[in-house]
Amino acid sequence: MKDVRRTAHRRSRGSGRLAALLMSLLVVLGLSGSALAAPGGGAEGQAQAPAAVKVPARAMDAVAAMEPSWNLGNTLDAIPDETSWGNPKANRELFRFIRFEGFKSVRVPVTWSAHQSVTAPYTVEATYLNRVKEVVDGALAEGLYVVLNVHHDSWQWVEKITKDHDSVLARFNSLWTQISATFRDSPRTLLFEGINEPSYADATPAQKNQYNHELHASFHKIVRGSGGGNKDRLLVVTTPAGSPTQEFMDAVYTTIKGLRDPNLVATVHFYGWYPFSVNVAGGTRYDEVARNDLTDAFARMHDTFTSRGIPVYLGEFGLLSYPDFHHPERVERGEALKYFEQVGYAARRAGVTTALWDAFNYLDREKLKWRDPALFAWIKSSWTTRSGSTSFDKVFVTKAKPITAQSLTLNLNGTKFRGLWQGDTKLAEGRDYTVYEDRLTLTAPALTRLTAGQEYGAGATLQARFSRGLPWQIDVVAHDMPELSNATGTPEAFTVPAKYQGDQLATMEATYGDGSNAGPTSWTSFQEFNLAFSPDYPKGTIVLKPEFLKALRDGDQVALTFHFHSGAKLKYRLTKNKDSVTGTAVKPS
Numbered sequence: 062m063k064d065v066r067r068t069a070h071r072r073s074r075g076s077g078r079l080a081a082l083l084m085s086l087l088v089v090l091g092l093s094g095s096a097l098a099a100p101g102g103g104a105e106g107q108a109q110a111p112a113a114v115k116v117p118a119r120a121m122d123a124v125a126a127m128e129p130s131w132n133l134g135n136t137l138d139a140i141p142d143e144t145s146w147g148n149p150k151a152n153r154e155l156f157r158f159i160r161f162e163g164f165k166s167v168r169v170p171v172t173w174s175a176h177q178s179v180t181a182p183y184t185v186e187a188t189y190l191n192r193v194k195e196v197v198d199g200a201l202a203e204g205l206y207v208v209l210n211v212h213h214d215s216w217q218w219v220e221k222i223t224k225d226h227d228s229v230l231a232r233f234n235s236l237w238t239q240i241s242a243t244f245r246d247s248p249r250t251l252l253f254e255g256i257n258e259p260s261y262a263d264a265t266p267a268q269k270n271q272y273n274h275e276l277h278a279s280f281h282k283i284v285r286g287s288g289g290g291n292k293d294r295l296l297v298v299t300t301p302a303g304s305p306t307q308e309f310m311d312a313v314y315t316t317i318k319g320l321r322d323p324n325l326v327a328t329v330h331f332y333g334w335y336p337f338s339v340n341v342a343g344g345t346r347y348d349e350v351a352r353n354d355l356t357d358a359f360a361r362m363h364d365t366f367t368s369r370g371i372p373v374y375l376g377e378f379g380l381l382s383y384p385d386f387h388h389p390e391r392v393e394r395g396e397a398l399k400y401f402e403q404v405g406y407a408a409r410r411a412g413v414t415t416a417l418w419d420a421f422n423y424l425d426r427e428k429l430k431w432r433d434p435a436l437f438a439w440i441k442s443s444w445t446t447r448s449g450s451t452s453f454d455k456v457f458v459t460k461a462k463p464i465t466a467q468s469l470t471l472n473l474n475g476t477k478f479r480g481l482w483q484g485d486t487k488l489a490e491g492r493d494y495t496v497y498e499d500r501l502t503l504t505a506p507a508l509t510r511l512t513a514g515q516e517y518g519a520g521a522t523l524q525a526r527f528s529r530g531l532p533w534q535i536d537v538v539a540h541d542m543p544e545l546s547n548a549t550g551t552p553e554a555f556t557v558p559a560k561y562q563g564d565q566l567a568t569m570e571a572t573y574g575d576g577s578n579a580g581p582t583s584w585t586s587f588q589e590f591n592l593a594f595s596p597d598y599p600k601g602t603i604v605l606k607p608e609f610l611k612a613l614r615d616g617d618q619v620a621l622t623f624h625f626h627s628g629a630k631l632k633y634r635l636t637k638n639k640d641s642v643t644g645t646a647v648k649p650s
Contacts, residue, residue, distance in 0.1 A: 405443020
C-alpha cells in the first residue's frame with residue numbers, strides 16, 4: 062500500500078522495545094532457537110523447529126506452497142526508518158509466531174530511498190542492506206518463504222521515470238544490482254519482487270504498460286545475470302499500481318511470456334470494491350455489487366494467468382479502512398467477515414496465493430497477539446473451507462413498539478444450516494425460529510424473551526451454525542429511533558447532539574437545495590465515513606469533520622440524511638456562514 066501509517070496513538074512501549082532489543086541480540090548470537098519460548102508461552106504454545114523447505118521445481122507448485130502469506134507492513138517500508146511508523150523492529154520471534162499461526166510465507170516490503178544515494182553510483186548504505194538481510198534471514202530460518210521488494214520508492218522516485226527516464230532507470234538498476242549481489246547465495250525460498258504498485262506519473266495506461274515492461278525486463282536481466290541462486294530464483298512481476306484490471310494484466314502476461322522464463326510470478330493487489338472498502342457512496346453493505354467485483358477480479362486472475370500456467374501471488378489484500386482500532390469502524394463487522402470469507406474462497410478457486418496486508422491492523426507485534434482473534438479466525442478458516450452467514454449480523458428490536466418476528470436471509474455458501482444456539486443452548490425450531498428455503502425468522506416470543514429487561518444496545522448473542530466452517534454470530538439489539546438536536550459551531554469544530562438509543566450510524570448523505578452533492582467527495586452524495594463525519598458513541602454526538610465543513614458553500618443550506626444500521630433515517634439542516642455553522646434537526650414525519 063501507499064504510505065499507510067499508524068494513526069497518532071500514544072502509548073508506552075518501553076518493555077516491548079527492551080524485549081525486541083534482547084531478542085535481536087539473541088538472534089545475532091544464534092541463541093534464538095531452543096533458548097526462547099515459542100509464541101504463546103506454555104506447553105500449548107511450543108512451536109516445533111521448522112522443517113527444511115524443499116521448493117518445488119515448478120513455479121506454480123512453489124507459489125501454491127506459499128499459501129497463506131503475511132505482510133510485514135509499516136516496518137522496513139516505513140519512511141525513513143524501520144520504527145518510524147510505530148511498529149517495533151522485526152525479529153525472529155515474530156516470524157516464529159507467524160509460522161506457528163499457519164502462514165507459509167511472508168512479504169517483506171522495503172523502502173530504500175532514505176538509505177540510497179540519489180546520485181551515481183546510487184550506493185545503498187551497507188548498514189541498511191545488512192539490516193534487511195538480517196530480517197530476511199530470520200524469516201528464512203523459520204522455514205518461511207520470503208518475498209523481498211522495492212516498495213514506496215515506487216511513488217517517491219521511480220514514478221519520475223516519465224520525466225527523468227535515464228536517471229531513474231540507472232538508479233533502479235543500481236538498486237537491484239546491489240540487492241542481487243547481497244542475496245546471491247540465499248535459498249530459493251527467497252523471491253524478488255521488482256517494484257510495488259508502480260504509478261508512472263502522468264502516463265496514459267498504454268504508456269504505463271510500456272514503462273512497466275521496461276522496468277521488469279531490466280530487473281529480470283540484472284537478477285539473472287548476477288548468477289548464484291539468482292539464476293533460477295522466482296521473480297515477481299506486477300501490474301501498474303498493482304491493479305487487477307484486464308488491460309494491465311494482459312500487458313504483464315505479454316511481458317512474462319516474452320521473457321521466456323519459467324520462474325516468473327504475476328502479482329496484483331486487491332482491497333475490494335472501493336465504496337465498500339472505505340464506506341463511501343453508500344457502500345455500507347457487502348452487497349451484490351461488491352461481491353461481483355471480487356468474483357470478477359479473481360476470475361480475471363485465473364483466466365489471464367493461472368489457467369495458462371503462470372502463478373499469481375496476491376501481494377496485498379484486505380480492506381482499505383478496516384480494521385481500525387483507533388477510530389469508529391467504517392465497515393460494519395459482519396459485512397467485513399463476509400468479504401474475508403469470500404476472498405479465501407475465490408482465491409482457492411482461482412489458484413491464487415494470498416498475502417494479508419498487515420500494517421499493524423491485525424497483529425499486535427509487541428504482545429504477539431491478534432488484536433481481534435475472532436476476525437483472524439474467520440480469515441484463517443477461509444484458507445481451507447467456506448462458512449455460512451446471514452444477510453446481516455444484527456436483529457434490531459424496537460423497545461417502544463410491540464415486538465414482531467424478524468427475518469434474515471441465510472447465505473449458505475454450500476453448507477447446510479444446522480440451527481440456532483444461545484451459548485450452549487439450542488433454540489427450538491418452530492417455537493423460537495422457523496426456516497423456509499433461505500429465510501430464517503426469529504419469532505416474536507423468542508425476541509420478547511431475548512430482550513426482556515435489556516437496555517439499549519446488543520444484549521443476547523445467537524449463533525447460526527452450519528455443516529462446516531465457523532458459527533455466525535447474530536446480535537439481538539434493543540433500540541428505538543435515534544434523536545438529533547440543534548447545534549452551533551465553527552468549521553473547525555461542529556458536533557450534532559445524538560441520542561443513538563441502541564442504533565449505529567451507517568452513513569451520511571449531503572446535498573444542496575438544487576440537488577447537487579455537498580462535501581469533499583463531490584462525485585457522490587454519500588460522504589466518506591470518518592473523513593467527512595464520524596460517530597462518537599460515548600459522548601452522544603456525530604462529529605462533522607473540518608474537511609467536510611470547509612468544503613461547503615457559504616450561505617447555502619445543506620440537507621443531511623443520517624442512515625443507521627437499523628434502517629432508520631434522520632434529516633438535518635446545516636448552514637455555514639464563514640466562521641459559523643448552524644445545524645437544525647428535522648422532526649421525523
